[in-house]
Amino acid sequence: MSEVMEGSHGVAHAVKLCKPDVLAMYPITPSTHIPEGLAQLIADGKMDTKFITVESEFSAMSACVGVSAAGSRAFTATSSQGLLLMTEVVYAAAGMRLPIVTVIVNRTISAPINIWNDHQDTFAERDSGWLQIYCETNQEALDTTIQAYKIAEDAGVLLPVFVCMDGFVLSHTYEPLEVPEQNEVDAFLPPYTPKHAFLDPNKPITQGPFAYPKPYAAMRKELSDAIMNSKTVVKKVHNEFAEKFGRAYGDGIIEEYKSDKPTVIVAMGSVCGTIKEVVDERDDIGLVRIRCYRPFPKEELVKALEGKENIIVFEKDVALGMASGALYHEIKSILAGKNVRINNVVGGLGGIDTTKKNISNFVDRMKDQNDKIEFLRGDPNE
Amino acid sequence: MNEPENELLAPGHRTCAGCGPAIAIRQMLRATGKNVVICEATGCMEVTSTAYPETSWKVPWIHVLFENVSSVASGVKEALIKQGKDDVKVIALAGDGGMVDIGFRALSGAMERGHDVLFLCYDNEAYMNTGVQRSGATPFGAATTTSPAGTEIAGKQEWKKNVPFIAVAHGLKYVATASIAYPEDFQAKIKKALSIKGPKYLHVHCPCPVGWGCDGAKTIKYAKAAVETGLWALYEIEEGKLKLNTKPSELKPAEEYLRGQRRFKHLKEEDIKKIEKHAKQRFDHLLELENSEISLLKVL
Numbered sequence: 001m002s003e004v005m006e007g008s009h010g011v012a013h014a015v016k017l018c019k020p021d022v023l024a025m026y027p028i029t030p031s032t033h034i035p036e037g038l039a040q041l042i043a044d045g046k047m048d049t050k051f052i053t054v055e056s057e058f059s060a061m062s063a064c065v066g067v068s069a070a071g072s073r074a075f076t077a078t079s080s081q082g083l084l085l086m087t088e089v090v091y092a093a094a095g096m097r098l099p100i101v102t103v104i105v106n107r108t109i110s111a112p113i114n115i116w117n118d119h120q121d122t123f124a125e126r127d128s129g130w131l132q133i134y135c136e137t138n139q140e141a142l143d144t145t146i147q148a149y150k151i152a153e154d155a156g157v158l159l160p161v162f163v164c165m166d167g168f169v170l171s172h173t174y175e176p177l178e179v180p181e182q183n184e185v186d187a188f189l190p191p192y193t194p195k196h197a198f199l200d201p202n203k204p205i206t207q208g209p210f211a212y213p214k215p216y217a218a219m220r221k222e223l224s225d226a227i228m229n230s231k232t233v234v235k236k237v238h239n240e241f242a243e244k245f246g247r248a249y250g251d252g253i254i255e256e257y258k259s260d261k262p263t264v265i266v267a268m269g270s271v272c273g274t275i276k277e278v279v280d281e282r283d284d285i286g287l288v289r290i291r292c293y294r295p296f297p298k299e300e301l302v303k304a305l306e307g308k309e310n311i312i313v314f315e316k317d318v319a320l321g322m323a324s325g326a327l328y329h330e331i332k333s334i335l336a337g338k339n340v341r342i343n344n345v346v347g348g349l350g351g352i353d354t355t356k357k358n359i360s361n362f363v364d365r366m367k368d369q370n371d372k373i374e375f376l377r378g379d380p381n382e
Numbered sequence: 383m384n385e386p387e388n389e390l391l392a393p394g395h396r397t398c399a400g401c402g403p404a405i406a407i408r409q410m411l412r413a414t415g416k417n418v419v420i421c422e423a424t425g426c427m428e429v430t431s432t433a434y435p436e437t438s439w440k441v442p443w444i445h446v447l448f449e450n451v452s453s454v455a456s457g458v459k460e461a462l463i464k465q466g467k468d469d470v471k472v473i474a475l476a477g478d479g480g481m482v483d484i485g486f487r488a489l490s491g492a493m494e495r496g497h498d499v500l501f502l503c504y505d506n507e508a509y510m511n512t513g514v515q516r517s518g519a520t521p522f523g524a525a526t527t528t529s530p531a532g533t534e535i536a537g538k539q540e541w542k543k544n545v546p547f548i549a550v551a552h553g554l555k556y557v558a559t560a561s562i563a564y565p566e567d568f569q570a571k572i573k574k575a576l577s578i579k580g581p582k583y584l585h586v587h588c589p590c591p592v593g594w595g596c597d598g599a600k601t602i603k604y605a606k607a608a609v610e611t612g613l614w615a616l617y618e619i620e621e622g623k624l625k626l627n628t629k630p631s632e633l634k635p636a637e638e639y640l641r642g643q644r645r646f647k648h649l650k651e652e653d654i655k656k657i658e659k660h661a662k663q664r665f666d667h668l669l670e671l672e673n674s675e676i677s678l679l680k681v682l
């Protein structure tokens with residue numbers, strides 16, 4: 001059924017369809033409409049879920065860990081400072097292999113304080129062991145939220161997942177969204193039965209123990225392997241969803257958009273919509289969109305970028321102390337030794353708009369350059 | 383009391399000889415029985431009882447971080463309720479640091495929200511796991527590694543933070559203090575607390591021979607002396623009404639208790655007098671409260 005709704009409410013509806021047992025959420029702009037939407041659904045009796053109105057994001061993620069460890073389905077959402085505040089728990093949740101789904105409505109981080117979109121908040125959690133899937137549209141955010149549970153809870157994964165959607169640009173935008181029927185989602189995502197040991201007096205286990213160096217190192221290696229192996233499940237779940245619901249996002253890992261050109265832009269999130277328009281308007285560039293950023297799609301990108309002459313990495317984060325974005329270095333590292341020019345735009349910081357003109361200008365300026373790094377300042381004609 | 387083979391905390395954990403918190407936990411588990419989930423904060427007891435792949439816990443147990451045990455417990459409890467397992471009791475267990483300092487926000491939030499959880503602080507009066515640093519629960523005058531006895535400043539200069547009363551201020555129907563020297567009293571309080579629906583707070587005093595610098599063979603003796611001198615008082619606050627559980631006709635002088643511990647070695651005669659006076663005053667106030675009709679809940 002198609003319904004005009006705000007991106008955040010689309011996510012709230014997706015969460016409802018996934019029937020989580022317990023939510024633990026705390027408000028922060030621009031993710032606030034998600035807990036508000038869910039609270040309303042519960043208050044109206046449309047959702048049989050316990051909402052723990054925690055006193056902080058730190059407790060939101062902590063309660064989710066408790067819920068998941070007890071063998072139930074948990075959900076939370078946050079942004080920016082909220083995510084940074086819960087960081088310590090974020091790492092613990094992955095280390096404990098708990099399949100928690102969290103929607104991050106991406107917002108920049110302090111200081112200075114600013115409520116608008118970029119990806120610095122989730123980039124701060126890059127190495128935490130969580131999967132990170134970046135959405136281009138509200139429909140994708142809705143669909144990916146449903147997929148995320150199936151990925152996280154897969155017996156071969158058992159890892160938490162961040163579904164990332166851009167603040168305001170997506171979260172506060174109204175557009176028609178396809179909301180799947182409950183019975184369709186039930187068939188895709190059956191009622192929850194934990195695939196991991198959980199807290200149960202009939203079968204006592206110890207979770208979150210102390211570990212000496214050797215078992216610790218072994219567990220970190222297992223965690224590293226697990227997140228790498230999860231890529232096949234991300235793809236499988238995406239394909240199954242595409243088959244059932246008729247909507248696909250590239251191959252679930254990356255999306256190649258008219259990328260059979262010598263010059264391509266690599267980017268993530270909603271800005272890809274703008275880039276696609278530029279690609280359509282001029283016939284000399286293509287786009288490779290990264291959807292699944294963690295695990296990093298190394299093989300997929302190497303293949304998609306094979307034989308390219310110029311790559312422009314457009315990203316909404318800055319690796320302070322490296323004078324560039326972080327993704328840029330990752331792309332360079334996987335293409336090391338190849339004969340290709342790689343340039344970097346650090347754009348959209350703190351919510352500055354990225355215009356089609358900006359993108360076109362960058363392409364023209366950088367096409368013949370190598371290792372050029374520019375920071376977008378927010379001038380529409382820049 | 384249960385037979386040793388029914389102990390729910392298996393031996394072989396790595397606590398020091400005479401560890402007070404280990405005794406507290408054994409006593410606690412004798413009162414809870416098996417139908418319980420223990421959520422524990424980082425601290426001595428977590429580190430010493432779960433060195434992977436071994437564990438001393440024969441009941442389901444979870445540790446996540448230092449400062450979030452009350453939030454973890456609220457998630458565990460709500461999930462169990464959702465699963466229809468309302469009968470499973472949930473305890474949030476933390477040391478004084480994990481409960482009254484760094485975990486204070488989480489504790490306050492969870493108590494205010496009213497989860498059916500027992501919040502249990504085992505108070506050994508400092509951050510022991512990290513080498514005896516001062517906490518909000520460290521008593522006045524005690525030397526710790528961050529409140530050392532120097533030439534100018536002689537140990538901790540503040541009095542012990544009163545978290546049981548802060549718990550009452552959250553509207554809790556049951557709040558109590560306990561001591562490992564009074565196991566029947568402690569266990570009766572756990573049982574009573576667990577029989578009450580909603581949040582409840584219990585604060586059990588337990589010496590740490592290493593941190594306090596006292597004889598590990600005399601842990602219980604020191605725990606008892608703390609109560610007999612009035613430096614620790616045993617009471618219950620039910621529906622806001624305070625009841626003292628031990629009422630020595632006269633408090634013992636604190637000198638012997640204090641002098642037996644390295645952390646108080648530096649105290650001068652006048653410091654000891656000050657501590658004794660403070661204890662007496664507090665005890666008299668507690669008695670007054672007990673004898674009055676005052677319900678602490680009514681001021682909320």
Ligand SMILES: Cc1ncc(C[n+]2csc(CCOP(=O)(O)OP(=O)(O)O)c2C)c(N)n1
Nearest residue numbers: 424425426448477478479480508509510511
């Ligand atoms: C966020 C954070 N800060 C500091 C620490 C280091 N730390 C671990 S246990 C501990 C003290 C624990 O004290 P308490 O709660 O009183 O328990 P005890 O060790 O005395 O049993 C500290 C400071 C930590 N693990 N996490």
Ligand SMILES: [Mg+2]
Nearest residue numbers: 477478508510
């Ligand atoms: Mg302590």
